[in-house]
Amino acid sequence: MNGTAHSVIVVGSGPTGLLLAGDLAAAGVRVTLVEKRPHGISNLSRAFVVHARTLEQLDARGLADEIEALGKPLGRLRLFGGLTIDLTVLPSRFNHLLVLPQYEVEKALERRAVEAGVSFAYETEVTGLVQGADGVTVQVRRGDGEPGELSAAYVVGADGMRSSVREAVGLPFPGRSVIRSVVLADVRLAEQPQDLLTVNTVGDAFAFIAPFGDGYHRVIGWNRAHDVPDDEPLGLDEIREIVRLALGRDFGMHDARWMSRFHSDERQAPHYRVGRVLLAGDAAHVHTPAGGQGMNTGLQDAANLGWKLAAVLNGRASEALLDTYEAERHPVGRAVLRSSGGIVRMAMAKRPWTRAGRAVLTGVIGRVGPARTRAVGQVTGIGVHYPAPRGSHALVGRRVPDIALDGGTRLYEALRAGEFVLILPQGETYKSGAVRVAHWASGRRTALLVRPDGYAAWATDAPAEGGVKSTDFPGEFAGYSLR
Structure with missing residues (x-):
């Protein structure tokens, strides 16, 4: 496994694999992206919707404005039964749904990955893999039919519903058509x-x-x-x-x-991690197209996994941090299965009592604010949050919106460095190279530590006298040293 201690093989060059590979390469990790198809962006992709949370993640990579210019924003969505979903109330810079073919998203992500230094291996099919104590050896068959091997510290299967990586580690894919x-x-x-x-x-x-x-x-x-x-x-x-x-x-x-x-x-793997092999996107979960959540969920998987894998490989975190990927994203995949499946079942309700139930449910969503907020938050990803340790501040585990920062910048601009961002009250200081420091543009007194994927890791409404110190943070964030 010589020379592979700081490397990752990502299998699958769809949106999930491209975003993940780009994130890793931008963090200084050597990445090989393996794809069994010849090089090319297909216009036959099924995804046509980019949701608000995905646009926020793309904004944190400097791509959102470019993507927005290519697509058509939709502020209201009219569904069956006369139900209209108003997206303009979303607490996001992207308070709409963007109608845009998947291949346009892939083009932008591929360009970023190339610029970041990702190595591409097209016409290379995974035929098996073997894990060792220090890495993974992947058996491949190249376009000329010749077998070969690739080695890395970790492998991520982002190779779709028929994932060769998932099959190679023996994970089932239970569910049904x-x-x-x-x-x-x-x-x-x-x-x-x-x-x-x-x-x-x-x-x-x-x-x-x-x-x-x-x-x-x-x-x-x-x-x-x-x-x-x-x-x-x-x-x-x-x-x-x-x-x-x-x-x-x-x-x-x-x-x-x-x-x-x-x-x-509708299928989901029981685990997203087996040793040094991880799954993301359709390799980990597939759902009905209802709600346009498939590609979006996969991209958010990648945003969650990328910084964690880079932190482990760059020596800033223990392997325990990788366990939080499954702990956080597996419940999200399960919730998407429920919501997308529920939309399909409501849309195709046939019996009189199921149609009556649909009418009641759409009426509740249409008229009751909390129900509507929850439904819109689930579909757009804005409402997704992660578990927080007992006794944590109410913000911990929650998505952090695009906060205005002192100096005329925004949080998601600050997140483009791929690091934790500590937002402090004006006038407060923090001396450490472990996090990027910013200040509220407003007079808010909360100190807020934001993860690289835009979720709150720590917060306090009452910073200690003398300002925030490294000892105020938890000693470890799931294996990531914040001190």
Whole structure:
């Protein structure tokens, strides 16, 4: 394992793998990103929504403004049953949903990864791996068919639902197929839909339409009454019929450049870490497309894992810090399974009593503030928080918004250094190289320590006389020395 003590192999060059690899390389870790496909960004990706919390994470990497300029913001989302979700009330700089194809996100993340120094190994398929006391050896098959080996201190599987890394460590992927025979197509439309995102369900039919921005629209549809295998031939007439059933008309769709049929699963690995091997994104959890949470959840997995893995490899934390990745993100994956599955089941409610239940629930979400806030927070990621030690300040484990800092800067600009940020009352000082120091632009007296992923690690409303000292922090943050 010579020369691998400070290195990571990331398997899978989708959004999750690209963000993670870029974070690690930016922190000085040697990273090899392994991908079995040839190099290229595919426009056949299914994700079309970037949520507020993901945009905040991209902002902490200097990418959000670029991404925002490419997409189309949507402040209100109209769903089934007349339910309208107002996103403009989100406590975020990004108080909207961004309609943007996944490949645009991948382009930005790939460029960042290349600039940070990530080494790419395309047309390289993982066929197995062996863990040792000091690292992992990964067996691969290259594009020419020749076998080979790669070694690193850690391996992260971000290689999707059929993860070779997950299979290699023997982790099951329990769950089930929720929807079969979902159809996808990229088409041109003779009529433009009234809404930026068009979605509805009628009877057995569901349809979703979103623009690519290049004259084509992505159509997703499902007809419960037409349940056929994934390899059943698919024609444009079938897609038109599903859209007419769900939306009342087919908008004159024509010139399909791509069509496909697939099934949607709900699955989650029981663990996200096995020794020196970790899972992220679809390799760890898959859900229905409802709510557009798949890509977003994977990117937030990567944001949680990257700084922790870098801290361990850079000697600033013990391996115990890696256990917090599963402890924090596994419950989030489980919650996304519940919420996305719940949306699908409500949308496709068939029996009179389930439709009545849907009407009651949508009414509650639409009229009751706390219920609406919780639902919007779950889907957008803004409401996600992590467990805090008993007796901690109320902010610990919570997402920290983009606080205005003294000098005209913002918290998420300060987080671009990839370090903890200590926000102090004006006039207070802290002398240590372990954290980055900033001050509130307001007169607030709270001292707040923010993790590199934008969550609160420690806080106090009453700094000790003489200001905050290193001894005020917990001696260790799950193995990360803050002193």
